[in-house]
Amino acid sequence: MITILEQLATSFVASAAFGLIFNVPKRSLIQCGIVGMLGWALYVVLTQQAINPTIATLLAAGCVAVLSQIMAKLYRMPIIVFNVSGIIPLVPGGLAYNAMRSAVENEFDAALQLGTQAFMISGAIAMGLVLSEVINQAIRRSRL
Amino acid sequence: MTSHSESHDRLTAELCLLAGKIILQSGGETHRVEDTMIRIAAAGGFPDSQSYVTPTGIIFAMGGSNPVTRFVRITDRSTDLSKVTLVNDVSRRIGVGDLTASEAIARLKEIEAARVVYPDWLQVVSAAIASGCFLIMFKGGWHDFFPAMLAGGAGFALLLILHRLVPIRFFAEFLSATVIGGLSILFARTGFGHELDLMIIGSVMPLVPGLLITNAVRDLMAGHLVSGLSKGAEALLTASAIGAGIAVMLSAWN
Numbered sequence A: 001m002i003t004i005l006e007q008l009a010t011s012f013v014a015s016a017a018f019g020l021i022f023n024v025p026k027r028s029l030i031q032c033g034i035v036g037m038l039g040w041a042l043y044v045v046l047t048q049q050a051i052n053p054t055i056a057t058l059l060a061a062g063c064v065a066v067l068s069q070i071m072a073k074l075y076r077m078p079i080i081v082f083n084v085s086g087i088i089p090l091v092p093g094g095l096a097y098n099a100m101r102s103a104v105e106n107e108f109d110a111a112l113q114l115g116t117q118a119f120m121i122s123g124a125i126a127m128g129l130v131l132s133e134v135i136n137q138a139i140r141r142s143r144l
Numbered sequence B: 001m002t003s004h005s006e007s008h009d010r011l012t013a014e015l016c017l018l019a020g021k022i023i024l025q026s027g028g029e030t031h032r033v034e035d036t037m038i039r040i041a042a043a044g045g046f047p048d049s050q051s052y053v054t055p056t057g058i059i060f061a062m063g064g065s066n067p068v069t070r071f072v073r074i075t076d077r078s079t080d081l082s083k084v085t086l087v088n089d090v091s092r093r094i095g096v097g098d099l100t101a102s103e104a105i106a107r108l109k110e111i112e113a114a115r116v117v118y119p120d121w122l123q124v125v126s127a128a129i130a131s132g133c134f135l136i137m138f139k140g141g142w143h144d145f146f147p148a149m150l151a152g153g154a155g156f157a158l159l160l161i162l163h164r165l166v167p168i169r170f171f172a173e174f175l176s177a178t179v180i181g182g183l184s185i186l187f188a189r190t191g192f193g194h195e196l197d198l199m200i201i202g203s204v205m206p207l208v209p210g211l212l213i214t215n216a217v218r219d220l221m222a223g224h225l226v227s228g229l230s231k232g233a234e235a236l237l238t239a240s241a242i243g244a245g246i247a248v249m250l251s252a253w254n
Helices: A002-021 A027-050 A051-076 A078-091 A091-104 A108-143 B006-026 B031-044 B081-095 B101-113 B120-137 B143-164 B171-190 B196-206 B212-222 B227-254
Strands: B050-054 B057-062 B070-072
Touching: A002 A078, A002 B120, A002 B196, A027 A091, A027 B143, A051 A078, A051 A108, A078 A108, A078 B081, A078 B212, A091 A108, A091 B196, A091 B227, A108 B212, B006 B031, B006 B050, B006 B057, B006 B070, B006 B081, B006 B101, B006 B171, B031 B050, B031 B057, B031 B212, B050 B171, B050 B227, B057 B143, B081 B101, B120 B143, B120 B196, B143 B171, B143 B196, B171 B196, B171 B227, B212 B227
Parallel strands: none
Antiparallel strands: B050 B057, B057 B070
């Protein structure tokens, strides 16, 4: 229970801090934090259910993108304001780091394996973003 | 005389280019730059204008009885999403007829000259806090929170300074990552920090080219293949520079 709260709080703060680094407007900082927090929460919950991290990242990235679209509509701001800071926690920094560390230690098999995993997860982030855009366009077209 | 006077044509062209330039330089997506310029031109009475935008330049052509083609070279780019938002608001107001062309140009010049919303120290502080938070998110212990904050803050501060001093791209990221690696190793050796790997991962996160990654994907999706690929390459090179910086320190330590 404490770890969940811990994760929610840190991911909220980290995403809002990233918004600040990207100079988002002041009145959107909280929303950036919320988008990042919910995306990360979904990722953590899914990985705890022993779901493949690539699938979890795909779904979490999709969730971030959909939330960003809603926020962008609500607050009449460009969508990148919201989805950039939400995507950051999902970036496979740990895997990339371990891949590089293995390479430095001359364990190239492990490096290749970890590197491929990191690549797959990056692809999943991209797919998540694409997926939500597709859904958004489909909804918009079907209304016309 | 046609319905558009020559000065009106020039004013509209200037307005479109200024809006596009600010969005592109502040980190907006290619699609948004093109869309904004075409919308503003349409509001000014040029429904069939064309714009071609790459990360390093804008070509803009207005049709009509007196065709105008203009080109702007973009050399420095930064990340300032609040400027993107402000220009977006201006373009929306032009669209509904709230602003005249000369008013809009004055407003855009104001936006272009404005300083960033958050001062440097605040950015460094938030990078430091983000580093600590990422350490916890990657299942680190709270005893490493402060060391990660220090390493991340120092690395990001160095990045900001180097970006101003050294005009060579990727070098700032490389050197900042080296400093982060060095500090983390120092902390782990002196017993101030505990888990070296997690400290490095957490404090390197503020350097990650998140905006480039997102924009590359969005550009590719929207069919802006040239922009998408070049932004993707920039993101990849930045990530490699960070990786190389950390790798140098790790292999020196081994």
